[in-house]
Amino acid sequence: AQSVSQHNHHVILSEAASLELGCNYSYGGTVNLFWYVQYPGQHLQLLLKYFSGDPLVKGIKGFEAEFIKSKFSFNLRKPSVQWSDTAEYFCAVTRPAHSGAGSYQLTFGKGTKLSVIP
């Protein structure tokens, strides 16, 4: 079955540590890739997206992600985390709708909770 896998359920880091959250997807063909973040009590927000071009994309708040097509991966990175990065992070991938009507659905991974210790 087509799916999006996030390798870590919960990651705990100290401030200033480097972060890498894994995301792998199983779709063939063209995909669009996203990372969303959900801070405690807030709505989901877009961190960054990849559609085409440079496979290293930069997002908000110092986050970046690298698309490696051969590995079906889109890992999220940040060189130095802060306490305010404590949140849940979701990787998402578009895939064609069943109807072929051209409306691409997002499939989400199960999320990774990041806790940053001051």
Added chain:
Amino acid sequence: DVKVTQSSRYLVKRTGEKVFLECVQDMDHENMFWYRQDPGLGLRLIYFSYDVKMKEKGDIPEGYSVSREKKERFSLILESASTNQTSMYLCASRSRVNQPQHFGDGTRLSIL
């Protein structure tokens, strides 16, 4: 800024009730979506709509229906609520294919 507004942050209903969750977006977006979010399961798509009066089943449509009579409003209906529908429900909208989705704050629904 895109604003996606869900009518309630918290809702408590009883088993067997018909439940309506409302979502309104203010950016004239074509596409709208309903998800449920459960711990350890991420977000799962219930239904989506790519235009007025159009709807498509997502991954878990059983027990739900939707209505999109106007472009800005997308309603999720639980025909006969059951306890396994206790969850956080998220609405999202998108201007068109290949654009990011914008999410509402969510409705935490408890079915007793």
